[in-house]
Amino acid sequence: MPKSVIVVGTGNAALCAAIAALEKGAQVLLLEKADEALAGGNTKYTAGAMRFAYQGKEDLMPLLRDPEDPRLDVTDFGSYTVEKFSEDLLGFNDGRPLSAEQQSLVTTSGETMKWLATHDVTFEPIYSRQSFEKDGRHVFWGGLTLAARNEGVGLFDMELAAVRRLGGKVRFDSAVTGLLREGDRVTGVKVGEEEIRADAVILASGGFEASEDLRVRHMGPNWKAAKVRGTPHNTGDGLTLAIEAGAEAYGLYSSGHATPMDLHMADFGNLDLPPGERKNYRKICYFLGVMVNAEGNRFVDEGANFRNYTYAQYGAAILDQPGQFAWQVFDSKVFDLLYAEYRFDDAHFVEADTLEDLATQMTGVDGAGALATLQSYNAAVDETRPFDPTRLDGKGTLPSPCPNRIGPRRSTPRPSAPIR
Known part of the structure; x- marks a missing residue:
């Protein structure tokens, strides 16, 4: 039986x-x-995305919903080895070695994806969020490559x-x-x-x-x-x-996956939104700009690593700030790189043609402090090397690496709040 x-x-x-x-x-x-x-x-x-170890494009092809997609011929997926996955995961362990569960997660990740594909759970490259066009090719970055169509809802279905x-x-x-x-x-x-x-x-x-x-x-x-x-x-x-029932409490209950979100979003999720808009309250392009708190100060290194490796921690960093909010500030030179949620009709933002005007519009922020922070940041950035969003380029305000200069041209800050 x-x-x-x-x-x-x-x-x-x-x-x-x-x-x-x-x-x-x-x-x-x-x-x-x-x-x-x-x-x-x-x-x-979720985005329905899976982080897993793979050696190259040949490992991804059996997992794809559309292996005939013409973009595949001009796509550089790179590799994401077991060693690199282990190294990345170790970076979140606060000095602890990988646990047995983490080691199993890493070493069986590739075969797990192949197993899912045998049950018609297939994926597609995350072109819109995990790649940039460079010299006519789609270059993936950060080790996160595939997601389900229609994101988490598609994975569930x-x-x-x-x-x-x-x-x-x-x-x-x-x-x-x-x-x-x-x-x-x-x-x-x-x-x-x-x-x-x-x-x-x-x-x-x-x-x-x-x-x-x-x-x-x-x-x-x-x-x-x-x-x-x-x-x-x-x-x-x-x-x-x-x-x-007598089970032992196990794991790190004090940690969490905390993402910067629009300050004015609803208290819970938004499945009522159409597909493609469900994540529009998320604000994770901070690596293309600067975040300042109520005192007008930066409080994290926005470009410390690719966004994949920092966004789940930076929401918690916002919670630690005065008033538990922050503003994200962007220069017009990166507008075409911002994700769609920054243009969502419910996104909250202000715009100004100068940093001086901008600083006066950032509700709840010490304007003089913010202006001083941005001006100091601009003065410290090394502009001798071109900005390349597909790699960690070492550009920054010493000693912390930052990805781009916030110039005195049209700038748009977006308010963000943490969410778990």
């Missing part, structure tokens, strides 16, 4: 777990807290379709409220008063970022102000149930 498996949640991790169990012949039931429209956890709010093709069942509006146990063994779950038995239970119900109380408890008082870009349903239910 086939084994029965309950998977709690319907995000990327839950759907992958369900596919793997179904491959082994199990009967799988997924239980989702949200209704069908909001199912998918935070996966639907493809994985859910794979689950259903394999015979998996999904129940929406079915929040798991308890675990059934016999001694030390979990034997099922409770959904309200209903008891559902299974041979195995997989808790893949996300984190606690939508719980203000848990954010403050685990991450500190600053995180009370963070807005949630994703689902309002990730309130730590699975973690709470597991710990109540």
Whole structure:
């Protein structure tokens, strides 16, 4: 008789777990807290992009939705080796060595992508966000190359379709409220008063970022102000149930994925927006300009690395600033490089023809301090080498590398706030 498996949640991790169990012949039931429209956890709010190790273009071709795309002939994907992936991940560990889980993530990342492709979960190059045109070719940068079409929603749709093709069942509006146990063994779950038995239970119900109380408890008082870009349903239910059942708390609860966002966005995500607009409250082109806080001071090295390696930390840096906000300032020379969200009809910004005028319009900012910061920045930038957005070029205000000079021409700051 086939084994029965309950998977709690319907995000990327839950759907992958369900596919793997179904491959082994199990009967799988997924239980989702949200209704069908909001199912998918935070996966639907992502870019649907996967970081994985690959040697070159030949490793990417089997993963592509459209391997006949004519742009492929003039595209330089480079490589992203296991060694480079490990080095990048180690840079986020605050001096700790890679854990066993991190090592497994890196070494099996490529084969995992190939496995997904066998279930018709395919991808396309992220031309709009991860490449620049140079000498007539598309040059990718930062190690992040492929994403699902229609971003996280597309990834969810493809994985859910794979689950259903394999015979998996999904129940929406079915929040798991308890675990059934016999001694030390979990034997099922409770959904309200209903008891559902299974041979195995997989808790893949996300984190606690939508719980203000848990954010403050685990991450500190600053995180009370963070807005949630994703689902309002990730309130730590699975973690709470597991710990109540005797599981050991594991991981770094005090860290998070915190992205600079428009200060005036809604408190939760925006799945009501059309495809392609769902990420328009995100403001991650800071590496093309300067961020200043309420005192008019820079507080991070905007060009310390490619945006891929810094954006998830710089939201937290904004939370640490006075008033928990910042302004992003851009010169007209980079307007054509800014992502579409900076031109979104709900984006909040001001414009001026001079830095002096600009400084007076930046609400909540010490204008004199901001003007002094920008003028000092401009005076310190080495302009002897051309700006090249496809590589770390070492240009900057000594001693911190910064990617471009903010000139006295038309400049546009955009307000940004952190989100988790």
